[in-house]
Amino acid sequence: MVPESYLTDASFIRDGYADRVFIPDNVEQVAEILAGANRDRIPVTVSGAGTGTVGGRVPFGGVVLATDRLNRIKVIDLTNHTAVAEAGVILSDFQKSVESEGLLYPPDPTERGCFLGGTVATNASGARTFKYGPTRNYVAGLKVVLASGEIVDLKRGESHADENRRLRVGSVEVQLPKLRRPATRKNATGYFVAPGMDAIDLFIGSEGTLGVICEITAKLLPKPEGLLSGVVFFEKETDVLALVAEVRAHVDARAIEFFDVESLNFLRQKYSAIPEQAVAAVFFEQETTPSTEESVFDQWQTLLDKHHALADSWFATNATDQARLREFRHQLPVLMNEWFAHYRQRKVSTDMAVPDDAFPGLFRLYQDTLRDSGLRYTIFGHIGDNHVHVNILPRDDTEGARARELYVQFLKYAARAGGTLSAEHGVGKLKREYLRLFYSDDQLRDLAAVKLSLDPNGILGRGNIFSEDLL
Numbered sequence: 467m468v469p470e471s472y473l474t475d476a477s478f479i480r481d482g483y484a485d486r487v488f489i490p491d492n493v494e495q496v497a498e499i500l501a502g503a504n505r506d507r508i509p510v511t512v513s514g515a516g517t518g519t520v521g522g523r524v525p526f527g528g529v530v531l532a533t534d535r536l537n538r539i540k541v542i543d544l545t546n547h548t549a550v551a552e553a554g555v556i557l558s559d560f561q562k563s564v565e566s567e568g569l570l571y572p573p574d575p576t577e578r579g580c581f582l583g584g585t586v587a588t589n590a591s592g593a594r595t596f597k598y599g600p601t602r603n604y605v606a607g608l609k610v611v612l613a614s615g616e617i618v619d620l621k622r623g624e625s626h627a628d629e630n631r632r633l634r635v636g637s638v639e640v641q642l643p644k645l646r647r648p649a650t651r652k653n654a655t656g657y658f659v660a661p662g663m664d665a666i667d668l669f670i671g672s673e674g675t676l677g678v679i680c681e682i683t684a685k686l687l688p689k690p691e692g693l694l695s696g697v698v699f700f701e702k703e704t705d706v707l708a709l710v711a712e713v714r715a716h717v718d719a720r721a722i723e724f725f726d727v728e729s730l731n732f733l734r735q736k737y738s739a740i741p742e743q744a745v746a747a748v749f750f751e752q753e754t755t756p757s758t759e760e761s762v763f764d765q766w767q768t769l770l771d772k773h774h775a776l777a778d779s780w781f782a783t784n785a786t787d788q789a790r791l792r793e794f795r796h797q798l799p800v801l802m803n804e805w806f807a808h809y810r811q812r813k814v815s816t817d818m819a820v821p822d823d824a825f826p827g828l829f830r831l832y833q834d835t836l837r838d839s840g841l842r843y844t845i846f847g848h849i850g851d852n853h854v855h856v857n858i859l860p861r862d863d864t865e866g867a868r869a870r871e872l873y874v875q876f877l878k879y880a881a882r883a884g885g886t887l888s889a890e891h892g893v894g895k896l897k898r899e900y901l902r903l904f905y906s907d908d909q910l911r912d913l914a915a916v917k918l919s920l921d922p923n924g925i926l927g928r929g930n931i932f933s934e935d936l937l
């Protein structure tokens with residue numbers, strides 16, 4: 467019997483099944499399991515912590531390879547600012563360990579209970595991506611096991627695609643397709659493919675379809691000396707949007723996140739202190755030093771006054787208060803996940819992004835369409851990166867069907883605007899059919915050919931990114 471905990475994730479896909487779970491202790495065991503599965507053509511679904519939102523680790527047959535026991539932090543190198551850790555290390559443990567050594571690992575998805583390997587496999591991002599970029603920017607090395615069982619050590623800077631778009635990965639040569647990358651600030655859709663690209667980048671964001679990531683060499687930064695953070699409330703949404711535009715242009719913030727009125731209404735269940743008249747809010751963070759602490763605070767005060775923030779907003783300068791504000795930010799997706807679980811409805815949650823100039827149009831489309839829909843919804847997230855999540859919260863199947871219609875309408879807008887299906891959560895199983903709105907079948911076949919050169923029997927992450935007919 468495979469425990470239920472390995473058959474689900476935060477997508478709430480409920481009908482996953484598998485014959486067996488392997489929980490290897492080391493990379494050699496991973497290689498042995500994959501070599502056997504490849505020989506017998508048994509599908510292998512790689513499992514991290516299961517916080518993914520698109521069903522990537524939900525198996526449909528075959529075996530699960532769980533990374534739970536690959537959980538050692540091997541080295542924190544204070545001289546070179548790097549750390550080596552196994553894939554099953556919990557992200558928050560990793561962050562705490564490096565921070566206790568005066569260093570920072572910037573990738574910070576809102577859910578920190580995920581595994582380091584899961585964040586690399588999905589190229590996770592989060593609020594701090596506004597300043598630091600996604601996980602990809604902090605991966606200096608990977609130990610990966612290919613479907614054949616071959617163990618490959620990838621070091622950034624060592625292997626690049628040649629002028630004919632050929633890329634060497636261990637003993638395998640991969641022919642890269644010509645694909646236009648969307649001009650969005652973030653992208654987590656399909657494989658990273660670019661002229662002259664580094665081989666390591668192919669695996670970052672590959673959603674368990676190209677190899678099992680066993681060990682990560684992470685790039686670290688000096689830990690900031692101080693941090694100012696705040697949750698600031700507004701009576702008019704237009705004021706928030708003006709503030710965000712000014713922050714983006716003139717302030718060295720590390721995060722700026724948006725909550726619409728429906729998000730605040732959700733949060734009011736837990737936070738009665740949210741001012742009654744608030745119709746929108748932002749969460750922000752900016753790093754400080756003892757010499758800039760005061761000027762940073764003054765700058766925010768001036769900005770917030772200028773844009774008519776409510777006086778009863780919340781600020782934090784110490785770790786305990788900051789953790790409270792972060793928890794406020796985290797509670798929104800958690801509360802919504804509870805809703806989805808309660809109503810037993812599939813998640814309808816957008817993660818698309820568009821180029822900067824198309825964002826105001828998309829944002830207006832979300833608001834106008836949803837206000838008239840009669841559905842319950844929230845709009846919140848990484849507005850600094852022009853990437854907000856819409857969650858539609860259906861109460862029954864009829865509302866679920868209507869929510870999916872609206873989702874397709876939003877996707878079509880994003881596709882027309884040269885955007886991306888997923889900016890941070892990936893494609894998984896939940897969104898793979900929608901890829902066809904963004905790519906032609908020929909383009910998807912070219913991308914699938916990359917997978918088949920590394921995994922000729924198609925055993926890894928079956929059902930993720932590609933529909934069966936493409937493999």
Ligand SMILES: Cc1cc2nc3c(=O)[nH]c(=O)nc-3n(C[C@H](O)[C@H](O)[C@H](O)COP(=O)(O)OP(=O)(O)OC[C@H]3O[C@@H](n4cnc5c(N)ncnc54)[C@H](O)[C@@H]3O)c2cc1C
Binds near residue numbers: 584675
């Ligand atoms: C409340 C909440 C908030 C979230 N906020 C964010 C956010 O702000 N930003 C963001 O980017 N994401 C966010 N997520 C999504 C999720 O937390 C991330 O995608 C996370 O990186 C997944 O890690 P995991 O270990 O849970 O992976 P899993 O869910 O176990 O797996 C995710 C995918 O990666 C593959 N995989 C996992 N480990 C490996 C490995 N070692 N080798 C190869 N493939 C592997 C799996 O097969 C699967 O396809 C959120 C999720 C929740 C529930």
